[in-house]
Amino acid sequence: MKISSLPNLWKKEEKEFYLSLILRNEKAKAVIFEKTTHTLKYVSANEEEFTSTIENASLEEFLSVLDKAISGAEIPLTSTVDKYKTILALKDNWIENEKIKKEYLDKLKKAGDELGLEPIGFLTFSESLTNLLQKEEGAPVTAIIAEVGKKYLTAYYIKSGRVMEAKTSEIHQGASFTVETLLKHLETPAVMPARIILINSDEDELTQEFINHQWSKSLNFLHIPQIQMLPTNSDIKAVLLGAATQMGAKLEFDASDVERVEQNKSFENVSEEKGIEGQNLDYVGKEGSMDFFGFSKSDVAKDVQQDKVSEKSALHDEALKEVSEEIPEDVKIKTEKKLNIGTLGVLLVEKAKSALSLFQNLLSKEALSSLRNGGIKDKKLLFIGLGIIALFIFFYFVFIFQTKATVKLAIDLQTLTKDESLTFSPNSTTNLDDKLLEAKIVPIEEEGSVTVDVKGKKDVGEKAKGTVTIFNNDTDPVSLAKGTIITSSNELDFLLDSGVSVASASGDVFSGTKPGTTNANVTAEDIGTEYNLPSDTKFTIGSNKSIGAKNDNAFSGGSKKNVLVVSKEDFANARAELPKKLTTKAEQDLSKKVESGMTILPQFIDTELLSEKFDKKEGDESNKLILTGAVAFNYIAYSNSDMINFVQNLFNDSETEIMKSSIKTNVKDLTVARNRDVSADLTIEIKAVAKIDTKSLAEDIKGMDVGKAKNLLSNLDKVKSVEISVFPPIPFLSSALPKNPANIIINVNSN
Template identity: 25%
Template sequence: MEISNILGKLRSDSKSKPTPFLALTLTDELVQAAVWQVQAGQTAVIAVGSPVEWDGADNDKSEFLTSCDATISSAIEGLDEEPSEIIFGVADNWTNQEGILPPKLELIKHLSKELELKPLGFVVVSDSLIRYLRLQEGTPTTSILIQITKDLVHLAIIKLGKIEGKESIAKSDDLASDVEEGLSRLADDNPLPSRIIVFNSMHNLDEIVQNLTSFDWKSKFNFLHIPKIESLPKDVVIRSVAIAGGSEVAKAIGFEIHEPLPIKDEELKVSPPAPTEVPDSPSPANLEDDNILLASAEDFGFTTANTPEPEVSPPTSDPSPVTVDPPTPTKKKHRPFKFKKISPPHISLPRFKFHGPKSLVLIPVGAIVILGAIFSAIWLVPKAIVELYIETKSLEEEVNLTLSTEVSSIDLENTTIPASLVEKTVTGEDSIETTGTKIIGDLAEGEVVIYNRTSLPKTFLKDTVLAYGKLKFALVDDVSVASKSAGIDYVDVPGKATTKIVAVSIGAESNLPAGSELVIGSFTKETYVAKNESALSGGSSEEVRVVDKEDLASLKDSLVKKLETSAQAELESTLGDDSGIYILGGGSKITSESYSSELGSPADLLTLTLTINAKGLSYKKHDIEELVASTLEKAIPPGYVRTDSLPVIELNEVKSESENTLTAASKVTVELLPIVDKTSVALSLKGQSSSNVETALSGLAGLKNANVSITPLWLPPRFKRLPKNPNNITVLIRST
């Protein structure tokens, strides 16, 4: 439908009820729906559905469809009109640089077809949440966002509405340690935001907030203040998709949307519906300067041909109250555009004999002068800084070093370095726990009652795993459990079924007492849970520990390395700072060894007492540095230059050639950068748009990405390109 037709409907039907729309969040763990509409120039959520878990398998379209249908049904329950147009909020891991991942896109297409839904667009959850926080708080957020899922902890550092860095950590029992590990990977020398926001769509976060609050963050990281820990409501994700993403859909189909706060020069970007079909996989929504990019329906691979026109209801002028009070719009003030004072070039014009009024003669002259000033400004005013991030190339050079006790100074021609052969006898003791075991016993078994707290029946197959902490059990047979029903006073009564289970591992620890709750598969207890009314029984085990062959070998190897390190430390303590010791790994001789137990003997602990005679070479460090520098200069290929990073030297093998001379085969590694002709780069980039820089430099060896900064900032978007004058382009080379 054309925009003019939509606006015509808006004018002719100004008092009709607001049109409801759907929003649906999609992650690998759960789906959740909401209904939203436009009220008084703002998007408002009018109903939120229950979150429904699913297994997250790309090939299980049936489970995905059933879960989405359940949450949508709970959201639209009681509404006079069922919405059919929908906006999707997808998890970050559902997208890549090319757009929505193909398997995920197939799920969305299948859902839209089966439920007869019309997709309006999609937005990435993290971007909509940052935008939503700005709308709620009136200012771009600066915080650390932490999303808790079943298996992962997702962290994002946000500064003034921009994502500075992201990291995902495998979830453990110690959440504070997980967050500490994630921040260690993200933190740099700059202070971290002193606000930590935790969110999750299924669980109560009070205990998690208390756990994080008790951790000493300020002593571990660079916080200016003790960080404030807070949590968001469970439905914040679906509300952010409906409010932030929904407002863009409303604008695209003709609504006038008012921002809660004035936003200067930061309009939201929309990809409006296109008249033709586009590729199936769109670019994901992104956040740049707090702007959210909403991909249109065609970006999903749907076409607009033969699509029914939506019946759109605009904001009504009826004075009846609404749930959202729009603020008074603030007119934006744009910074006036001014040219620098530029002396126009002298232009010799031909003389024309003009019979009209003399004032008309000045019109073309003035136009030429103005155009000359404009083109002079375009040539002189814009400037740009282009940062090229180029991947380094490792140069590995094999160098044979002769360490000789017979020379007193370095011989560069023969690569000989003076050295001294030293020896040290050391004795030590170490112990390890034995690993040889024998375990016998029986499996625990019994009956459990499975409770279904969802609105859909569920069948669990034989061998489905149930967990009680680290203990695992399996269903003996297939079992079907009815859905929940309404009981007295409309209180939900879960469906239930009794079935047999058996422990996966032998042992008395599987004899669970009566009343124990077990987790079923990957589902949470809020959806499905199992409970035994009687204690499980029959589990038993007996373990015998013995000395294994691997115990003897690993203990000896470990103790030899420790004694060699001890010998090296004792030798280095007698030398100066410029001297180094290389312990000959194959030259250590075991002079005595004694184990506390023999192979196969019953024992919980194995102890070894060992004496070795360690040999090493003493040399001057600056001699090796001088030798390596002269060798590497000859090995650097044409067109490359060394970076400032120090070389890495590994002495791999030492063998004796005579009584006082040893030869070491060493590997020297340095990082190289290709030599870049900055003048040629500037010439190839002149007049290009920022987005076309990497394409224009596609032939540049090792280029990973490029950042472009164009000044002055007040340049209109039409003129915000790299300067036409290559002398105004500064090229900087960065290594990665």
């Protein structure tokens, strides 16, 4: 085996210094960290303030502040770094569509050129902070984060670990008042998270200001907001956490290192050989990749992947204790409930202790000797002492274990509405993701009659009649059958009423010829007065020129008038009008057809004529037509449970509870497909109440004075009134709630 082929196990890991610039409203912080193959470690940091704000700073001031911040952070370094690979932690309003806005990008590029920086990526400070909080608490955070400066502050609304809104303002009438004003202008939350986190502020006065602030009820806090202050190094830890995650490295971070470097910047060096064994370090996993860093190519910040490795809390017990001691009496609920059982309970305990002490004295050797000698007075004292002890034990037992309390909270309902499109299908099963609810056809049968005006028209009258003389000038006789048409000179046709024969012409060339003649009765082909022809009207008979006819007397009897008669269109109109007339009756009977657990849409999808009977036939002369029949109105019904599930998904809010019985739907538009699937545009209205954790409330108020508990509960958002009753009513003790939270029953009633 060749020794040279073995890996150099003793070779020292190569180290490289990186820089992170954290840009805030009023200051810039430079953080230098050290990266080895698998590890990222904090080295030093320094911050410098802008004259006003970073937004108002000129390019010259911007470069000067960054230069001073970097120079101050470099003091502990033992070697010079020519050019830092730099990660930028930017304000939210510097980013648009996941890119740095042009006006800020130009500034940053100028800073890179002037200060010898090599930007390799950027992230938003707020998202880094929420990721840090999620790691420390083990779950996505929902809270209000207040970044308070000297003159300006920014309020972030965080929900489930996401930054929903951020607003910045100059501080007016104090930081807490400004935060309250900004929260009133938020558009996202229906119920405000009852937790406010202050970042980069170690001023006790500021924390006390927020604790003492009287928050407006219009902000919809579920209860008095909890005030939490993060340590001053939270911004450093948050940004390094994001960098380590995306660089695939493990973060070594000790809060005491930050404090020590700050105090000894000019003297203390970072030892490359210093181990991590025995230190209280926070680690970050190696998930993520260098794909996050694309600053120099596309200027786009990709989404920071959220790490799932939990970190240790940066809030030490000592810090929590110091903050808790400063909370005023009307707010310090959770601390108080852990430390005492109420003033009266403490008095009971003290009295019990005194009684036990007396009892011990009574049972001393001297006292027992005196009792054996028959001292009546001592015996009385013994029984009195035993009685007092038994009495106090009884009251204490009742107070701790047997007292019960009922709390009645009356809260207001919120009315919420949304417009949504749904498909009700008798052919499919429910699929909430596709906004599809299973439905069934519900027929409502109604009987009735309808009368419509007849619109058909017809000409009626009599045919003209008369007698003509038929002339035959041919040498042969002519026979004409019944119905033979003779045409007048004005082209009106008449029919022979019966068949006739006409003799041939007679005579010679000398005496002249005489046509054969015969008389025949004729009737007009159609009705009308125009067939009443005058006398001496000539007629032709077919195409034979040898025969003709003429009337000696005028024709008469022809007449005509226009009347209303039943037509096919009148039948169709009556069939269309019958469902319209019966619609109101069907709507009235609709409620009788509703099955339990079902709701019927108020509009029918189609109708079917089950039977019909008309009082007239087609062509009958009349001005009215009556139809009697039965109509089926087909409605759509859906399951109430399906609609409730859909509405709960639609109004999904972890901080409110929907009153299921209050759901109302209004159909604005309804379209029916050929397969009877119904697409409907709905306006959905619900009543909702803020969710109240009754178990948590019982824990908060156990052992508390009734008056103080009422005051606390009355300040909860949407609570209109509070009633508290304690049973049994023990003298001197009924003014306190039971110590056992299981004995406190909280009933929430909505108005």
